[in-house]
Amino acid sequence: MTAIAEEDKTIEVLLVEDNAGDVRLAREAFRDVNRSIRLHLASDGVEAMAFLRQEGVHLDAPRPDFILLDLNLPKMDGREVLAQIKGDKSLKLIPTIVLSSSETDADVLISYQLQANCYLRKPAQWDAFDSLVRSINTFWLTKVKLPQQVPS
Amino acid sequence: MTINSTGEDMLKEVLLVEDSPGDVRLTREAFRDFDKNVRLHVAIDGVDAMAFLRHEGAHANAPRPDFILLDLNLPKMDGREVLACIKKDENLKTIPTIILTTSDAEVDIAKSYQLQANCYLVKPVQLDEFENLVKSISDFWLTKVKLTQQPHGR
Numbered sequence: 504m505t506a507i508a509e510e511d512k513t514i515e516v517l518l519v520e521d522n523a524g525d526v527r528l529a530r531e532a533f534r535d536v537n538r539s540i541r542l543h544l545a546s547d548g549v550e551a552m553a554f555l556r557q558e559g560v561h562l563d564a565p566r567p568d569f570i571l572l573d574l575n576l577p578k579m580d581g582r583e584v585l586a587q588i589k590g591d592k593s594l595k596l597i598p599t600i601v602l603s604s605s606e607t608d609a610d611v612l613i614s615y616q617l618q619a620n621c622y623l624r625k626p627a628q629w630d631a632f633d634s635l636v637r638s639i640n641t642f643w644l645t646k647v648k649l650p651q652q653v654p655s
Numbered sequence: 656m657t658i659n660s661t662g663e664d665m666l667k668e669v670l671l672v673e674d675s676p677g678d679v680r681l682t683r684e685a686f687r688d689f690d691k692n693v694r695l696h697v698a699i700d701g702v703d704a705m706a707f708l709r710h711e712g713a714h715a716n717a718p719r720p721d722f723i724l725l726d727l728n729l730p731k732m733d734g735r736e737v738l739a740c741i742k743k744d745e746n747l748k749t750i751p752t753i754i755l756t757t758s759d760a761e762v763d764i765a766k767s768y769q770l771q772a773n774c775y776l777v778k779p780v781q782l783d784e785f786e787n788l789v790k791s792i793s794d795f796w797l798t799k800v801k802l803t804q805q806p807h808g809r
Contacts, residue, residue: 589771595768595769595771596765596768596769597768598768598774606801608803608804611801611802611803611804612749612803612804615748615749615750615751615803616745616748616749618742618748618771620773620774621751621773621774621796621800622800622801622802623799623800623801624801635799638794638795638799641791641795642791642794642795642799643774646776646788646791646792647774647775647776648759648764648775648776648777649764649775650761650764650765650768650775651761651764651765
């Protein structure tokens with residue numbers, strides 16, 4: 504019975520990304536793969552935290568079902584954003600997927616240390632990017648059970 | 656269980672923490688079908704899982720898993736407690752820990768994410784769906800995700 508409601512539900516995704524080209528690629532890829540996804544954008548770390556804490560212009564921001572987080576961001580670094588999300592009793596439940604062009608072991612390790620839910624390398628090629636978005640959609644939205652409860 | 660000389664880098668060590676022999680068998684067969692490079696290790700209760708991860712007792716030579724599949728309802732030490740122990744340990748916390756359980760209770764899902772499970776999957780009852788899920792895990796976690804490259808072993 505809940506399955507029907509869940510299928511119709513809009514999926515709120517927060518993309519934290521400063522590169523306009525990558526934002527565009529992500530938007531197009533998600534639009535192609537799943538119409539029920541509503542992609543929200545934060546172009547730096549400070550804005551991402553304001554969105555998640557519903558501050559300022561983000562007063563009515565929805566709680567994202569999951570977050571796609573770049574590591575290298577202006578104003579507040581993605582690692583710091585991740586640390587703040589995972590240090591917050593309520594926000595820590597939101598699956599946070601690091602999506603970064605960095606492939607260095609140090610970045611992968613620090614991300615898992617900060618409790619990123621997974622680390623994905625952003626491909627440079629459009630078709631690989633598109634295929635990665637498909638994988639994210641298939642795994643996180645059709646297989647994984649996302650948390651529905653907001654802890655008090 | 657054959658390790659060829661060139662395949663060693665590719666070999667993925669997966670720890671399955673599961674007390675049901677039927678589910679262990681299904682998981683083993685599904686991984687064998689989809690990914691020959693997976694070496695599946697089994698811990699049948701929570702105490703055994705922690706001993707494996709800490710290289711204690713019979714597990715002195717256990718490899719460090721690339722990821723962990725963890726059932727919630729386990730004898731001796733509950734899956735939630737195993738998860739809490741893993742995610743509190745500075746060394747073990749970087750191992751992706753995937754909950755794979757029959758429970759789809761919201762409270763179990765929320766609690767698992769609170770304890771920083773990397774994701775939560777409900778074990779399907781149907782055989783083909785179970786195989787399909789293992790294929791998805793294999794596809795996503797072994798071909799898309801970047802895992803930590805820490806030295807295996809100790």
